[in-house]
Every structure is written in C-alpha cells, then in structure tokens.
Amino acid sequence: xxxxxxxxxxxxxxxxxxxxxxxxxxxxxxxxxxxxxxxxxxxxxxxxxxxxxxxxxxxxxxxxxxxxxxxxxxxxxxxxxxxxxxxxxxxxxxxxxxxxxxxxx
Numbered sequence: 799x800x801x802x803x804x805x806x807x808x809x810x811x812x813x814x815x816x817x818x819x820x821x822x823x824x825x826x827x828x829x830x831x832x833x834x835x836x837x838x839x840x841x842x843x844x845x846x847x848x849x850x851x852x853x854x855x856x857x858x859x860x861x862x863x864x865x866x867x868x869x870x871x872x873x874x875x876x877x878x879x880x881x882x883x884x885x886x887x888x889x890x891x892x893x894x895x896x897x898x899x900x901x902x903x
Contacts, residue, residue: 805866809836809876812859817844833873836863845880 806825814820822841827834840848849856860876867874 805863805874809838809859809863813838813840813848816847816855817841819844833875834867835875835877837877837879839879842881845878848878
C-alpha cells in the first residue's frame, strides 16, 4: 500500500513532467476535513499546463490521488495554488472598460 510520501512523490513527479520550470514545483500536505489535502504550487506561467484543457489534466491527477488514498482507507484532495489572482497577473476580463463610455458625460 502506498505511503503518504509515495503519494506526494507521484503527484510531484507528474507535475514536474508537465511544466517548463520543474524547480518551482512545491507540494504541501495538510490534514483537513477528515482527510489529506495536497496543495500543488507551480510557476505562474505553468498553472495552465497543470490544469489542462477544461481541467482534464488536474482531474486525472485528482483521480489517481483519490484512488491511491482510497486503497489505504483514506480521503485525499488535490488543490492547485494559483497566485496569479493575488499578484494581478490574470488577463483582463472582457467586461466593459472602467470610466465613462464615449458619448456619456
């Protein structure tokens, strides 16, 4: 049966294989909600690679983690830490621009 260190190694290995900057991959483990929570942090430019199109990549990683933890009779979650929102690096939304519109006063 896999140990928590083996689960961590699995998730870290997959993440490092996906990104351009594997040295920036960090995986933190915490106990919460009756199970383990793995927090994966990657370089801001690599977040999309870990999430994948329509979240398929991260969902596959979550499935692997959940199945391995379930074999041990435990629950595990995988969260992607996205610091782009806090740092203001998210692309601008397509909403209306701030300020008065042309022709308005």
